[in-house]
Amino acid sequence: MDRAVTQTEVDISELGTLVSKTDLTGTIVEVNDAFVEASGDSREELLGQPHSIIRHPDVSKAVFKDLWQTIRAGKPWVQVVKNRTKEGQHYWVEANVIPRVQDGKIIGFLSVIKPIDEARKRQAEQFYKEVLQGRIIVRNGFKITPLQHMYLFNEIHPFNLMLTMIALLGVGATLIQAGMVEFLFPGSQRSVRCFLFMPGQAKNMLISVLVKPKR
């Protein structure tokens, strides 16, 4: 829901902590007085509405996609967001969103929202510009670069593991073919061949001598 914006900021620093509760779909079911006052809507206007009623268009939708992925996975999400008031002004806050769990099941979500200082607002403005330009990506509320997003450096993705193994096999085969293994470890080829063609019992004996059995 995108309503008009004025790009004028309202000061909510005196209001304290804003709290909102939603159901599983993000529909607002409860808000505290500070939340009502900051939004400019009445409590009746807010209850039953999607939480996007206070969304400011300067905040990329990708950020909220990350929010939903994180909280639906049962994890907490913390991020600075710019919210819009009924009159189209805005206020910057740090939103802490957590799943509400009952009998081991997620039954909805809770947001605890705090005002932030000027330095964090400037940081967040720059952050959202870069998100909109696609220069950074948000994952679980943390910023990462598109390169890290490809899982190359921060996670072992099965595809990368497979590529690494193929590359290692290739290097190994090339070294053996080029006689490098024999050059570096003289006699190794003969020992391996000897071991491979050794009778089964002798092989077992050798293994039991070389490898200490686990207790």
Ligand SMILES: Cc1cc2nc3c(=O)[nH]c(=O)nc-3n(C[C@H](O)[C@H](O)[C@H](O)COP(=O)(O)O)c2cc1C
């Ligand atoms: C508990 C909770 C708190 C939320 N708080 C905000 C908020 O402060 N500002 C906001 O724009 N979206 C908030 N959202 C996300 C909205 O539900 C919505 O995903 C977002 O505004 C983007 O709108 P869209 O889903 O229609 O694209 C919150 C969601 C939940 C579950």
